């Protein structure tokens with residue numbers, strides 16, 4: 294039968310509460326569909342929570358400028374457009390222009406229309422534009438991390454620089470090595486629930502144990518690991534913030 298597809302409500306993320314301190318680099322791990330990107334979108338303000346609120350000392354910036362770019366325009370015009378969309382003044386764009394083009398590694402292709410780029414080339418340009426901001430609160434979703442080996446290395450360098458400058462970083466990654474290497478704290482999400490919030494080595498070990506048991510079909514032992522993880526959670530109560538803070 295033709296007609297409208299049924300609307301299916303999805304609880305992408307259930308009630309959770311946490312405080313990120315200045316200087317923390319917080320990794321987020323979890324299976325596909327566990328709510329990691331949703332949490333990042335809530336923190337960045339790209340989505341609004343159905344209930345609750347996010348308070349931040351400055352505007353959190355997600356590494357990515359997808360919506361702003363125009364395929365018909367050349368790479369260099371898109372650099373300007375992307376930077377304007379991120380709120381940069383023209384003088385700042387002029388200062389940063391050369392380094393953005395260099396980071397993109399596109400060479401002469403920067404003068405060609407973006408629609409002529411391969412998907413890897415487009416990602417490189419997007420990343421180079423996005424990485425030109427120096428936010429206090431930085432959000433990195435691994436899904437953005439594309440490109441060839443050479444570009445990955447260069448983008449990692451720039452990400453490390455950004456992380457070093459930023460006050461707080463949130464990093465979503467399926468690479469537990471990256472999480473352990475780069476983060477001071479790790480959150481484990483599963484089916485929209487926050488299961489664990491602690492040091493990266495402990496949390497990634499529990500998560501890995503859990504997925505191994507699930508892969509082997511040991512549903513009961515996986516559930517035990519899940520329950521143990523949840524029992525370590527300490528509920529953070531966040532009070533309504535006073536002046537100087539903004540509700541996002």
Ligand SMILES: Nc1ncnc2c1ncn2[C@@H]1O[C@H](COP(=O)(O)OP(=O)(O)OP(=O)(O)O)[C@@H](O)[C@H]1O
Nearest residue numbers: 303304305306323324325326327328329330331332
């Ligand atoms: N725009 C959307 N419309 C409907 N459901 C959505 C939408 N975005 C996310 N979801 C659902 O919300 C849940 C959480 O998705 P989310 O993208 O946050 O997961 P994730 O942990 O980032 O997954 P992955 O590791 O696959 O990137 C999933 O069940 C997903 O299907």
